[in-house]
Amino acid sequence: MTAFDDPTTRSFARVAGVLYLVIAVAGFFSILYVPGQLTVPGDPASTLAAIAARPGLFALGVGGDVVMMTAEVVLAVMLFAMFRPFGAVLATAALVARLMMAAVMAAMLLPQAAILALATDPSLAGEGQAAWLAATLARMDAAGVWVWQVFFALHLWMLGALALRSRAVPRLLAIGLVVGGAGYLVDSVRAFAFDGSMALSVIGGALLAVVTLSEIGFALWLLTRGRVAASEAPMAGRA
Template sequence: MQVILDPQSSQFARLTGVAYLSIAVFGAYAIGYVPSQIVVAGDAAATVANINEKRALYLSGIGADALVMLIEIFATVMLYAMFRPVSPVLAKIAAVARLMMVAVMAGMLFFHAGALALIDGSFAALSDAQRAEMVGWLFDMHHAGVWIWQLFFFVHLALLGRLVDASNRFPKILGLALTIGAFGYLLDSLYAFAFSQIGWLGIVRIGFLVVVTLGEVGFALWLTIRAPRATPTH
């Protein structure tokens, strides 16, 4: 417990970095790998068949998702404690925005629960085709939840980048990448919700998302490997 008593210590920074990297690893598994093995775009029946065939994989993805949320709570508070001396207001807004993101993620688990209930025989009056269609609808709603939490994550990362830059404890390029790249999450949500017909927007958002991914990974690695100490004040 001694390590968490000094938010400006290198040990605290290193622990925060480990939490951040853990989120990246488990999140990539839950959001990237598992859906790629389960979900068949535009074919709800095939998706249901994959869930039945690969139930353990599907459940492991839900478990990884839940683990990410728990780690997020620790990481959010630790980031707030680290950057509070830089700007209490910005650090608090960034923390609240990230916790709002986690709240949306938690709500999205209900769609998984609903899908499993349908697959396991709930609403027996419905045909298999009707249940599969409802499962597809629940997956669409779950995906819409991603577009919602990305709005809160945009706010968090834009402010985190500003705090990283102002702290003078990290390379300026990391703060810049986080702040500028954060717009990728905003553009991705706007593109999905309202402007999917604008082709250039879909391309631009990918560029920003690449930038912010590099910024987040670089920031987490810097925390873990370099574990910066507080900048001395005079």
């Protein structure tokens, strides 16, 4: 029997916890580290030049995104298998929401590939045009973040609700997923419609801090103590 055969075992939960760590490491590298090394705020021409000087690092960032999305797909299915006994409809909706998030992230790789092409092939556009196109593509990429955050907020609300029903996940972590998950929605609304709102920035930041700690705690719980059995909840099997 392999670790994937029985979603009620601790070995199954440990694999899910490892996937959370893979997502965290790959996400930090591709979302924070690489852009931090190559992006020059407010200067698309300099950003394009930085990418042209270090195309390998940019490509590694794209590779980190691929690793992260692959882990997201497997983790989404594993969480569905673990928590389905506590609400089939809710677990299915949580699965679809996380897969939609991964799909949006996959679509975001297209503008990134175009930016790399503009940086490494000067024949594609003139100097001014290349910078303008790169800035436009970067805005498309940012819009993708606003979209996937909405799907992730939905996933976290439903995952938190399922975790509460299971009675296996620590209650504080489950509540943190539900409450803090709203931070992703608040951040998307702020970025899309109220970019200058200090109030939304503070509220969103506070909620994101809550959900980040809750997700870290949930991942550690999966790694060290995770085991979810349908018999632990009297409402098991109901949507």
